[in-house]
Amino acid sequence: MAGHQTYEEQKALVFRGLMILGVVTIVEVIIALFAKGHIVPSIKFTEGFGHYLYMLLMIGFSLFKAYFIIFYFMHMAYEVRSLVLSVLLPTALLIWAIIAFFQEGSSWGARREQIQEKNEEVVNPAPAGKPQGYILPGTMKG
Amino acid sequence: MAETSVSHAHETHGHGEGPELWEGGREPMKASYGKLMMWYFLVSDAFTFAGFLIAYGALRFSMPTWPEPDFVFASFPFVKAHWPLVFVTFMTFVLIFSSVTMVRAVQEGHRENQRGVVFWMFLTILGGATFLGSQAYEWTTLIVKENMTVQQNPFGRHIADGVYLNDDGTEAKKPDGTPDTFHKGQSYLLHMHPVTQEDGSTKDEFIQRKLKYTTGAYAGQTGIQELGPKAFGALFFFITGFHGFHVFSGVVFLTIIMINAMSGLYAARRNGYEMVEKIGLYWHFVDLVWVFVFLVFYLL
Numbered sequence: 001m002a003g004h005q006t007y008e009e010q011k012a013l014v015f016r017g018l019m020i021l022g023v024v025t026i027v028e029v030i031i032a033l034f035a036k037g038h039i040v041p042s043i044k045f046t047e048g049f050g051h052y053l054y055m056l057l058m059i060g061f062s063l064f065k066a067y068f069i070i071f072y073f074m075h076m077a078y079e080v081r082s083l084v085l086s087v088l089l090p091t092a093l094l095i096w097a098i099i100a101f102f103q104e105g106s107s108w109g110a111r112r113e114q115i116q117e118k119n120e121e122v123v124n125p126a127p128a129g130k131p132q133g134y135i136l137p138g139t140m141k142g
Numbered sequence: 143m144a145e146t147s148v149s150h151a152h153e154t155h156g157h158g159e160g161p162e163l164w165e166g167g168r169e170p171m172k173a174s175y176g177k178l179m180m181w182y183f184l185v186s187d188a189f190t191f192a193g194f195l196i197a198y199g200a201l202r203f204s205m206p207t208w209p210e211p212d213f214v215f216a217s218f219p220f221v222k223a224h225w226p227l228v229f230v231t232f233m234t235f236v237l238i239f240s241s242v243t244m245v246r247a248v249q250e251g252h253r254e255n256q257r258g259v260v261f262w263m264f265l266t267i268l269g270g271a272t273f274l275g276s277q278a279y280e281w282t283t284l285i286v287k288e289n290m291t292v293q294q295n296p297f298g299r300h301i302a303d304g305v306y307l308n309d310d311g312t313e314a315k316k317p318d319g320t321p322d323t324f325h326k327g328q329s330y331l332l333h334m335h336p337v338t339q340e341d342g343s344t345k346d347e348f349i350q351r352k353l354k355y356t357t358g359a360y361a362g363q364t365g366i367q368e369l370g371p372k373a374f375g376a377l378f379f380f381i382t383g384f385h386g387f388h389v390f391s392g393v394v395f396l397t398i399i400m401i402n403a404m405s406g407l408y409a410a411r412r413n414g415y416e417m418v419e420k421i422g423l424y425w426h427f428v429d430l431v432w433v434f435v436f437l438v439f440y441l442l
Binding site for chain 1: 171172173178181182184185188189192193196197199200201202203204205206210212226227231234235238239241242244245246249253327422423426427429430433434436437440441442
């Protein structure tokens with residue numbers, strides 16, 4: 001590991017890493033507070049397109065931080081290609097897990113709403129005189 | 143390992159590169175066994191955490207409302223103010239700093255500098271302990287002051303605009319005489335209050351105000367302030383608890399390895415303090431997971 005850089009370069013990388021992760025985190029928090037209306041109360045990105053943009057931005061920043069930690073702090077950038085691929089490729093499965101389970105979650109939510117609506121629905125009472133309840137086949141007369 | 147090579151000489155390995163490839167003579171992927179296995183352990187651990195965080199997302203999507211993180215996580219030690227996200231940002235910085243000191247410890251290890259390794263590992267342990275203390279504060283606030291448990295979540299949000307009602311069903315007014323209204327998505331925290339039971343004893347119960355919705359599909363309906371989705375409490379304590387337990391075990395292992403380094407054990411091995419490098423991988427992973435816990439619980 002030590003062969004690829006001088007000691008001074010290594011120490012510089014550590015300082016740069018601290019700066020990068022610190023600045024990205026502060027930017028994230030400031031954007032989060034801004035988007036939720038804590039800095040300018042009249043401006044909010046809590047619904048619709050603005051919210052999607054905000055979420056994408058936050059996910060992007062987090063993925064960048066993850067990349068930096070894995071490749072420079074955990075030295076993945078200096079490992080051989082087969083090791084890098086054997087560690088990183090399996091995580092691609094998570095893309096499908098995210099799609100599948102979030103789809104599952106929203107469909108579950110839709111069912112909840114449907115049940116709520118059905119519970120509140122007013123059912124018309126059955127007309128008087130007609131038999132009510134379950135009728136066995138062949139027992140009802142003409 | 144010449145003897146073993148001889149004893150297995152009858153086996154064919156198919157690569158024509160000599161038996162030592164399969165006998166520990168050469169390292170596959172140019173990384174030692176211990177380092178490789180640490181990487182693959184971390185891969186499996188990453189899937190565990192990913193499973194938890196995806197479960198959080200799926201449950202969140204299935205609920206009509208979900209607590210707002212900047213409302214829930216807004217307390218700060220010794221300050222009575224509402225400071226959204228400030229304390230968790232501090233916790234994030236504690237972990238970033240301890241990751242940086244860990245990198246320094248690994249670098250000093252490569253230079254076989256025992257004093258440097260011990261010094262930077264000690265700072266890393268301090269960082270880990272500070273993080274655990276911060277988490278203890280956060281949990282204590284939520285459990286003791288705000289009554290959130292794995293089965294109960296007092297952080298709710300209104301599903302539509304409306305107005306609060308008095309006990310007799312009339313619309314409540316604020317002290318200045320204007321109607322006491324709320325809007326869709328507004329957060330509230332339910333407080334507990336001792337209530338006298340039928341048998342004369344008192345029991346702490348949540349105070350849930352009566353209310354009437356005025357807009358949307360719920361217009362005209364009356365109800366009470368409901369407790370927030372239960373799953374939020376369970377997910378919060380399980381996921382941050384699982385991460386916190388990783389930090390705790392990291393601190394334990396860092397301490398053991400620091401003591402070993404002090405004793406000169408790794409200096410004698412002359413392998414550039416590889417053990418420090420391995421626990422370093424684990425420690426950075428704990429920081430890496432926090433990046434995503436921070437994203438999912440506090441930012442989104």
